[in-house]
Amino acid sequence: MRTIRGGAGPVMIGRESELRRLTQLASASEPAVAIIAGEPGIGKTRLVQELLATLPAETVVLVGQAEPGSLSRPYEVLLDAIDGRAGIDEQQLAALADPRHSPVERLHTGIAILAGLIGDSPAVIVFEDLHWADSESAALFERIADQRGPRLLIGTYRPEEVTRRQPVAGLLAQMERRHAVTHVHLDRLTPAQTAALLAAATGAPAPLRAATALHHRAGGNPFFLEELLRALPGYDVEALVEQPLPWSLADVLRRQVDDLEPVSHRVVEAASVLGQRIPFDLLAAVTATGEDELIAVLRDLVTRGVLVESGEDEFAFRHALVREAIAGQMLGRQRRRLHEAALDVLLSGGASDPALVAHHARGAGRYDDMIAAARRGAVLYLSIGSAYQALQLAEMGLEEAPDDPELLASAARSAWLAGLLDDALRHARRWRDAGSSTTDRAESLYLLVRLAWESRETEEMRAATRDIETLIAQLPPGADQAWAMTAIAQSAYLRDELDAALLWADRALALADEFGLPSVRRAALVEKGSTLCERPQTAADGRKILSGLVDEAEEAGEWVLAAQALKVLVHGEPPTSPVEHAEILERMRVDAERAGFESLAVATHFQGLARLALRAGDLRAAIAALEEGREQDRGLRRRGRWADYHAVFLAGLYLEAGELDRVDRLIADLAALPNNPPAVLPGLAFHLACRRGDLAGAEASLAELFTFIVDQTWRSGEQAHDLISAAVELGLPADRLDAMATELIDADVWDAYRTLVDCQVAEAYGRHAEALAGYLSIIDAHILGPATRGTVRVGAARCLLAAGRRQEATAQAEAAAGLLAGWAGWRVAQLDRVRARLGLTPSGAEPAVTGAAALTPREREVAVLISDGMTNAELARRLYISPKTAAVHVSSILRKLGVSSRTEVAAALRRG
DSSP states (O other): OOOOOOSSSSSOOOOOOHHHHHHHHHHHHSSSSEEEOTTTTSSSHHHHHHHTSSTTOOOOOOOOOOEEEEESSHHHHHHHHHTOOOOOOHHHHHHHHOTTHHHHHHHHHOOOOOOOHHSOEEEEEEEOOOOGGHHHHHHHHHHHHHOOOEEEEEEEEEEGOOOTTTTHHHHHHHHHHHSSEEEOOOOOOOOHHHHHHHHHHHSSOOOOOHHHHHHHHOOOOOHHHHHHTSSSSTHHHHHHHOOOOHHHHHHHHHHHGOOOOHHHHHHHHHHHHOOOEHHHHHHHHTTOOOHHHHHHHHHHHHHSSSSEEETEEEEEEESHHHHHHHHHHHOOHHHHHHHHHHHHHHHHHOOOOOOHHHHHHHTOOHHHHHHHHHHHHHHHHHHHHHHHHHHHHHHHHHTTTTTTTHHHHHHHHHHHHTTTTHHHHHHHHHHHHHHOHHHHHHHHHHHHHHHHHHOOOOOHHHHHHHHHHHHHHSOOOHHHHHHHHHHHHHHHTTTHHHHHHHHHHHHHHHHHHHHHHHHHHHHHHHHHHHHHHTSSSHHHHHHHHHHHHHHHHHHHHHHHHHHHHHHHHSSSOOOOOEEEEEOOOOOOOHHHHHHOOHIIIIIIIHHHHHHHHTTTTTTHHHHHHHHHHHTTTTTEEOGGGGGTTTHHHHHHHHHHHHHHHHHHHHHHHHHHHOOOTHHHHHHHHHHHHHHTTOHHHHHHHHHHHHHHHOOSSSHHHHHHHHHHHHHHHHOOHHHHHHHHHHHHHHHOOOHHHHHHHHHHHHHHHHHHHHHHHHHHHHOOOOOOOOOHHHHHHHHHHHHHHHHOOOHHHHHHHHHHHHHHOOOOHHHHHHHHHHHHHOOOOOSOOOSSSOOOGOHHHHHHOOOOHHHTTTHHHHHHHTTOOOOHHHHHHHHHHHHHTTTTGGGGGHHHHOOO
């Protein structure tokens, strides 16, 4: 068997689901056929290689590959597959190549050769690059598909290279008519997968900006990315962004246009200089080509796969590196003349895309035109939510005008929205220092406060706040002073100085009303509403302010403010309706995407999905949502609050589920990051030690936790409950629990959580009547999620048992079982201990009632949608969850209904 090609990366990225599908087919006892399609370099061969590595030793593996020119060589793929194999009958081989035998005889000979090699063994047979395969190999592939036995037949091909004249075209049609074929289409890597590939190849997370640039440069093609990596010893990812194409890769890319006619070559060279987007009229003007002639040239280039029609009268290179390779071979003067011609056409045409104007002005060396276009373009792209493109334009202008306040403002804002905190800080500081007006200074300091907070640059945040306070004293009442007051309100809110935040927000609002400043008013309302939502006693007022503000901000096109307000509504006191909660979350995601606000559109969105699942009492779905969100970011190197924005939340859920080894790994990941909040690691370590029964470790972590927590102004009732519960599990004495509660609870903690912690401490002291009264007062508290309310009822059941009230204890335990039906870990373990004392079956046992009656109302609703034929993707859109979370829901429902496939759900519901 030949050694098949493989990728350069140490692991395959982004093809896990495809590999699972192929592995299932290979392990079945029935014959199966899979067709893998994708462009060159997309990873078809790598996927096959990964599959073959999973096969048992007894599996017979045959891999043959067609080559360019194979059309004239009969049975080329089979001969390649059996090359070097022992035990091949020489007479059969001779008969296979003998033209004196009829085509049918030779086909039967080929089948006989394969039968002799495989026998009754399980087998995987691979025909690579079917688009080059000869007609005899195509016919053999079809006949192999007719054979019985435990075998998987795989064909790979490039769709863009298939024409009606090739044998593979007829083969694909025949296979579709006669066989159940599993189609696997490999798409280009996403930005997150590109980052993961870079991290796997280099052994370290990739800088976000470099990963984004390399994703654009390689177009998400794994082969191109790996070739770039090979060309740079040491794998300096940031240096790779500007590294010239390696000769070998450039040569491969240029071969696509080597045989073009002169007029086509002239057009494709001009297209390579015109940029990523190539308007038809601009190309025609620059090349002086008539419309009919240009249409014919472009049709040929599209057919060859060099260009694609990316929009109406607009074209682009299928692979960005092809454009780079062609342009790199041209003379500098040749490129400059094309840029000059394009710029003159664009400027004479009036309202042109400023990004195109800036690109050609720079290429032509006309820097005043470039700076003006960069200013316009950065503002335009920011307004339509293209933060990364806005940053590129702003930085292009800053190359020639490094102290331009307008460009610095656009660069700072767009870098922040794109999640590039280091770049945002650098530009914001320069904007502050270079600003020629008090408006520049007020607005730059407003942004710097936010950036310093997100970057955990505490001292810089304090310094920026002091600068704002000084500035306010120097400013007359008006817009600049109002912005400065809003900035202080933001700073105070972010530092949990809530009274100060309200004071400064109200001052800013008063000025905004006096001078008619709607933008300042909306920004100040975000700070005021967010601050009010932090306190239980004022949360309703805060939600009212923010809910009203969202409509106003959206109408004004202020998507950042709208998304920030919606974030607070999603993460604060949960709405009473799950549907309302889901709608707010989806609205936040849409507004964040409109703004190009990366952290809210991705990080906060997945956290919101997890919180939504928690409100439904579904721990597994919450974990799945966070794991999916974290997977989007695993290969990237970040800093500040978003360095690993899911890890702390996910660690808490793993603790809930009892998956303690996973918590260990997350703590190690967090420990490797700079600037974690001081109490995070000790808090997780204490909780983990308690769950493992490690008294010494818990004591050490608790001492470290208290060292930091006394300096914090912020407290969380949920965190207090979790840590007290862990301490109870470990068996810490009541007086230690009392001391912990005193440190962990303050006046701004929700009453229900304060009561819950008080009940836990009272129960530890043996004051069961006092604890019972407290538990019963919060069993329906809306602020507590289903799982926590389940724990409240478990506590009530324990206290009732202590009082000898078994019947009431049983009722509380049964109610708790319903609330904890989708849970796991220590809460369920506590419930099971109570149920055992009551003589009830464990909560984790298979339900006595199965079928539709075993479903919760929410699950029944989903089951109806499944029976209507909804796919996981459709369910995800309908329920505002991710497809992975939808798959978890479906699996649970099928298990409860006692069926094995979605097609059986309707009948199970009717039986129920």
